[in-house]
Amino acid sequence: MIKAHKIYKSFQSGAVQVLKGVSLEIADGDFAVILGASGSGKSTLMSVLSGLERPDSGTVVFGNQDITAMNDKQLTEFRRDKVGFIFQQYYLLSHLSVENNVKLGADLAGNKNFREIIEQVGLKGKFKSKPSELSGGEQQRVCIARALAKNPEILFLDEPTGALDEKTGREVLDYISRLKSERGFTMIMVTHNENIAQMANTVIRMNSGEITEVYKNNSPKTAFEIGW
Amino acid sequence: MVVSLKDSIKLLGIIVISFCAVFVCTFFLNFYLDALEIENLVTEQTRAMYEAQLATAEFTCAISGSVLAAIAIVMLVFYIKLYIDSHLKQIGILKAIGYSNGKIAARFWVFGIGVFIGATLGFASGYAAMPMIYKSLLIDGLPQIEIGFHLVLPLVLIVAPTAVFSAISCGYAYFALRRPVSSMLRGQVRFKPEKQKSKTATKNKEHSFLFVMCFKTLGGKKSLAFFVAFACFSYSAMVQMGCSMKRLSTGFMGIMILIIGVVLAVVSLFMALTSLIKANAKNIAIMRAFGYKMKECALAMLFCYVPFALIGFSIGTVYQFVLLSLMVNIVYKDVASVPDYSFSVPVFFITLASFLILYTAAMAIYTYKMSKISVKEVMAEN
Ligand SMILES: Nc1ncnc2c1ncn2[C@@H]1O[C@H](COP(=O)(O)OP(=O)(O)OP(=O)(O)O)[C@@H](O)[C@H]1O
Ligand SMILES: [Mg+2]
Numbered sequence: 001m002i003k004a005h006k007i008y009k010s011f012q013s014g015a016v017q018v019l020k021g022v023s024l025e026i027a028d029g030d031f032a033v034i035l036g037a038s039g040s041g042k043s044t045l046m047s048v049l050s051g052l053e054r055p056d057s058g059t060v061v062f063g064n065q066d067i068t069a070m071n072d073k074q075l076t077e078f079r080r081d082k083v084g085f086i087f088q089q090y091y092l093l094s095h096l097s098v099e100n101n102v103k104l105g106a107d108l109a110g111n112k113n114f115r116e117i118i119e120q121v122g123l124k125g126k127f128k129s130k131p132s133e134l135s136g137g138e139q140q141r142v143c144i145a146r147a148l149a150k151n152p153e154i155l156f157l158d159e160p161t162g163a164l165d166e167k168t169g170r171e172v173l174d175y176i177s178r179l180k181s182e183r184g185f186t187m188i189m190v191t192h193n194e195n196i197a198q199m200a201n202t203v204i205r206m207n208s209g210e211i212t213e214v215y216k217n218n219s220p221k222t223a224f225e226i227g228w
Numbered sequence: 229m230v231v232s233l234k235d236s237i238k239l240l241g242i243i244v245i246s247f248c249a250v251f252v253c254t255f256f257l258n259f260y261l262d263a264l265e266i267e268n269l270v271t272e273q274t275r276a277m278y279e280a281q282l283a284t285a286e287f288t289c290a291i292s293g294s295v296l297a298a299i300a301i302v303m304l305v306f307y308i309k310l311y312i313d314s315h316l317k318q319i320g321i322l323k324a325i326g327y328s329n330g331k332i333a334a335r336f337w338v339f340g341i342g343v344f345i346g347a348t349l350g351f352a353s354g355y356a357a358m359p360m361i362y363k364s365l366l367i368d369g370l371p372q373i374e375i376g377f378h379l380v381l382p383l384v385l386i387v388a389p390t391a392v393f394s395a396i397s398c399g400y401a402y403f404a405l406r407r408p409v410s411s412m413l414r415g416q417v418r419f420k421p422e423k424q425k426s427k428t429a430t431k432n433k434e435h436s437f438l439f440v441m442c443f444k445t446l447g448g449k450k451s452l453a454f455f456v457a458f459a460c461f462s463y464s465a466m467v468q469m470g471c472s473m474k475r476l477s478t479g480f481m482g483i484m485i486l487i488i489g490v491v492l493a494v495v496s497l498f499m500a501l502t503s504l505i506k507a508n509a510k511n512i513a514i515m516r517a518f519g520y521k522m523k524e525c526a527l528a529m530l531f532c533y534v535p536f537a538l539i540g541f542s543i544g545t546v547y548q549f550v551l552l553s554l555m556v557n558i559v560y561k562d563v564a565s566v567p568d569y570s571f572s573v574p575v576f577f578i579t580l581a582s583f584l585i586l587y588t589a590a591m592a593i594y595t596y597k598m599s600k601i602s603v604k605e606v607m608a609e610n
Contacts, residue, residue, distance in 0.1 A: 047604050052517055072599070073521075080519025091514050091607060093441075094415065095448045100440045107437040108519055132414050150518065 002026045002049060002154070002186070007058035009044055018044045019055065020209040026202060031180060031187045031220070033197045036206035042190040043158055045206070049188065050083050050156045051075045062154075080108055084152030084185075088159040090139045092131040098142050099127045105150035114149040121145045121175060137168040144172065148179060154186040161193065166228045173199065174223035195227045231335050235311065239342040241303050241455075241499040242393075246346030247353070248488050249296035250385045254354025255361045256285040257381055262362075262373050274369045276562035281365055283559045291551075297389070299458060303499070304339060304393060305400050306451040310503060312404050319405070320412030333402035340394030347386040357484075364480045441515075441528040445508065455500035456533045457540030463493035463583055464544030465551075471575045472552055493586075501594045504529060505601075512598050513606035526595040537587060545576065 002025070009019040018041045026032045036042050047053040049060055051067045059068045067078055084105070092101050098118060106114035118127060121141040131139050140163060147155060160176070161169035177199060180187055189196070197203045198221045205213040263282060270278045312319060322332055358375050366372060435443075446453060466489020474482030505512070508529060515525050549571050556569040 052603050076516070076519055076521055078519075079517065080521075083519070085517055087607065089607070091510065093511050093514065095444050096440065100437065100444070103437040103440065104515065105518060112434075132411070 001028055001061075001063065002188075003059075003061045004049060005059045005061070007045070007048055007055045007060070009041075009048060009053070009055045018209050019048070021058070022206075022209070022211055023058075024204060024211060024214065026186065026188060028186055029184050030202055031177070031200045032189070032202040032204060033200035034188065034190045034204045034206060035192075035194065035197055038192070039208075040206045041209045042206055046156050046158060046188065046190055050085065050154075051078050082153045084147035084150050084155040086140075086143050086147045086155070086157040086160045088162050090131070090143050092139055092142055092146075094131050097128045097130060098123060098134070098145075101131070101142055102145045102149050105146040105148075109149070109151040111149050111151060114145070117145045117149050118142075122171070136163040137165070137172075140164060141172060144176065148176075151183070152185055154188065155180075157187065157189040159191055160189065161191070161196070169228070170223045177223060193228075198226045199223060231311070231338050233338055233341065235338070239304070239307055239339065241495050242300050242307070242339075242342040243346035243349075244491060244495040245296050245300045245303065246343045246389065247350040248492060249293055249300070250347040250350030250389075251354045251357075252292045252488070253289045253385055254351050254381060255358050256289045257385075258354070258358060258375070258378060259362065259365060259373070260285040260289075261378050261381075262376050265376070266371065266373060269370060271369060274367055277367050278370065280560045280563050281367070284555070287555070287559065299496075300343070300393070301396060302451065302454065304396060306455075307503075308336065308339060308397060308400050309404060309451075310507065312401065314507070316412045316415050320409055323405075323409045323412065329402055329405040333398050333405055336397040336401035337394040339397035340390050343393040344386065344390040347389055351382060351385055360480060438524055438528050441511075442532045445504075445529060446532040449504060449507065452500045452504050453533055453536040455496045457536040457543075459493045459496035459500065460537045460540030460583065460587070461544040461547070462489050462496070463586070464541040464579060465489065465548040466492070466544075467579045467582070468545060468572075468575055469548040469552060471579075472548070472569065472572060497587075497590055500533075501530070501590065505594060505597060509601055509606050512601055513603045516601070517603045517607075522595060522599045525598055526591070529598070530591055530594060541580070541583060545579075 004022060004024050007019050007022040008017075010017045022041075022045060034042050034045065044053070048055050051060075051070070055068060059066055061067070062078070062082070065078070067075065070078060093104065096104075099115070102114050102118055106112075106117075115127070118124070121144055123138060123141055123145070126134065126138065131142065134142065140160065144160070155176075157176075161172060164172060173196065176187070189200070191197070198217065201217055201220060203213075203215050203217060204211055260282060263278070263285075267278075319332060323329070362373055362375060466485050470482045470484075470486030470489060472482075473485060512525050512529070515528070516522075552569050
């Protein structure tokens, strides 16, 4: 369970208030989607929840660990053991092959079967390719493989389908949600796409740094059932 | 504007190296030219010392001038490559909207300005230091040599290097820009296809990610290994030489060599490591986001350069020994007042110890710098 309590976060020493007292709860194994307009603070909230950044005030409790009280070393360990990321801009290591990019995640979990994951995301013949030799969708799939190879307890996704066309987008979402039901990790996804919210158990809507709506979805759809 | 003046001034390494080279060459060449004018006053007793000093001046200018110029050229080319690699998209856009390679490359002349600044400062400092140098080179039985001004020196030491370095910058940039626009826009750094290694060789052993990262970081930035080695070389060679010179001849020259050595070493190491961290900021940020510890990131980035540091240090030790032996046994062989030279073991160990301390400190500082990279900020840059 992730519990955020009254999170405040500003930039430029208080000049830009981005999060204004955000509180939320996400249960273990949940699939939560955060919806909101551009600039509403979704990415900032995600980096606070995942221990990439500290809030100005407020707490984030993960299970029974208060990650806002951790020092840098403990936070690093927390991310190492629990968290996986899929970023909108890929952030692959450009001088390393697909295989080695995925190894970045796999090594942290001692995962030797990471090549299977690369095959499962549909990059079978691309083990030795460099990111610049791949299409946008293929690069995003490398990111997904890298995050999953780490066996995270909780997976953060920032606009994972932003750069993908409909067909690839659906396939990627389907693959991630199938893996989620197999392994039972928690998923928190940021998106602009209202349709994707229909796949989630919990939908959180944000507007200029505040949560305006939270609702449960009792009959989530699959990636091929939603509109696009 | 592709390249700004600021980019040129950021080439601190080139400024410092041109400063050192021109500084040394200014007073030695000036001394050489002035000394030629009193040749008719040289007597039997003073001839050996007089000729040895002229030879030293020639020798030092030739060695420091050529070595430092070569280093500066390598550094310049490296920087331009780094600059182009890190501005691929912007330059790609310029090319896409119709700027020719030549037009873009011509802008790179500003990289010569760093040389101009360093050379001018070096020339001025060389002149300022001249009274002291001339005094320390004073020979018993000969009159004090007057300091003269030779117009040829600023031409050779300031104007020519600036022109040559600007030309090299444009030429290299032109060469480096000749690649497909599409690959530049995609941020494809390497444009030659990599040689595929035989499948069996790669299948055999599974290396850990940190090992691969270490190895590939080194492979992608070979020139940095060169600068690290050069930094350690100049520290080792010049500190040991400075100490030995102090015993052999004048203290002033020894201290000067020592200072130049330390400055060159610190600047090249600083440059190499700063550009390493800059070029890898995003990679480090991602490793940190995934939960790699600071120590592991530092290991992957910095550890592979240790062998090069040690190689540089060893070569520097041998180099200064050979150079001093040659000086004492050949150039100063007829001068009675110069004592014999032998390799000093205590100086070696003191240099080694101080070197290890400095190197470890540099590693610690850069590990700390890496820990200050804000993961979110690096990622927000895109
Ligand atoms: N490091 C920073 N310094 C200053 N302002 C920042 C910083 N990071 C974010 N902001 C500001 O905070 C606000 C929210 O940013 P955030 O990235 O969280 O938005 P978002 O909801 O993810 O938007 P998008 O959907 O466009 O990705 C923006 O107005 C942005 O300008
Ligand atoms: Mg965002």
